[in-house]
Amino acid sequence: MSLNTALISVDIVAFRLVKGRLNVLARRIQADGNKPEWMLPAGKIDPVRDQSLDDTAYRQLELLTNKKPGYIEQVVTLGDSQRDSRGWSLTIVYYALIDSSDSEQLAPSAQWLPSDAEALKGQLAYDHSRLVQQALDRLKSKIQYSSLPVYLLPEHFTLSDIHGVFSAVLDKAPPMRSIRNRFLQGDLLIDTGRLKRGSNRPAALYKVNQDSEAWLFDRLYISTR
Template structure:
């Protein structure tokens, strides 16, 4: 039986959530868009996480800032070549590390979930699962920080949440929450523009922070 690890790789680009695909050079689903994937290799992979990392190493892509297993799907109908199983991970990248990768396609998540694009296998469904997980966790954790660069403003962080959750958030409440999480530290620098400069922050050591209450968005 064929067992693969598939990566649903997210980035935020121009206020859109995007997922990484490549165009399949050969059948089945020739010319369709597919998720980067690899067969589990008994000789090289000590565990499934190794196989995931090998995807990015083999394709000379950067290493994800965060990754997490989402689901494993298996069945006889997924691949015309026969029974197969895929272990699906979602991976978060900083936009800046993913500039100008030749031969790769970043697709906006929204139209993709609406059914746009020629997508190979059940990969649209796999993206749906990964987006669901990302949205769910973004409601009660600080996961989206991993989609931002080294330094960022609180407004940029809020926008990351808003893009993922697809709902506007209350500014004051958002800032209180992030402040309580004690997740960030000021870098001392600030981002300037045609307005009041914003303080820049970086992640502090600690990892993901979980909250006792979820965010539901606001009316604004």
């Protein structure tokens, strides 16, 4: 296979919180014997339908879920003659954040799997467990200095829910005062005027201001617990 006929694809590591745990979206493939039975959402660029690489990423996700990601970002471009048994292969890897509301409908072949890259090695085909790890490393880094946690939450959420996202992604979280100071600045969140009631005292419910772009903060969280 020459480089003129190399396999070119867009692969997406889609993250979602499922029962408080970070999961990745996978598609079942035909497997023989002990071969992996899952792969990440991935596909070729369609020059007619896709005006950009983002379009390809969104289109591949739409084949598996009705939920459109609130945030996507390119992670890395990989290519060599070894990653695919069919020959020279190049892929543009994205990660996507999908909210945790209950309205999702999955394709029959799709399923959310726990995001532990080590555990996924025996489940995901090709080098997809490596792609999950690279996307997870990017998410773990960027979540510490950006507003990305809100894109993993349902439409209405509390500041404690943001704390839960940090715990799910990093296995630790900044103090609530740091979350409050950061996420209530500027126009990122809108107070809905409603309260979430439970065993603790009522907590204010917020939603993302759709007119506000993703925020980048000045520094990483210093103290965590």
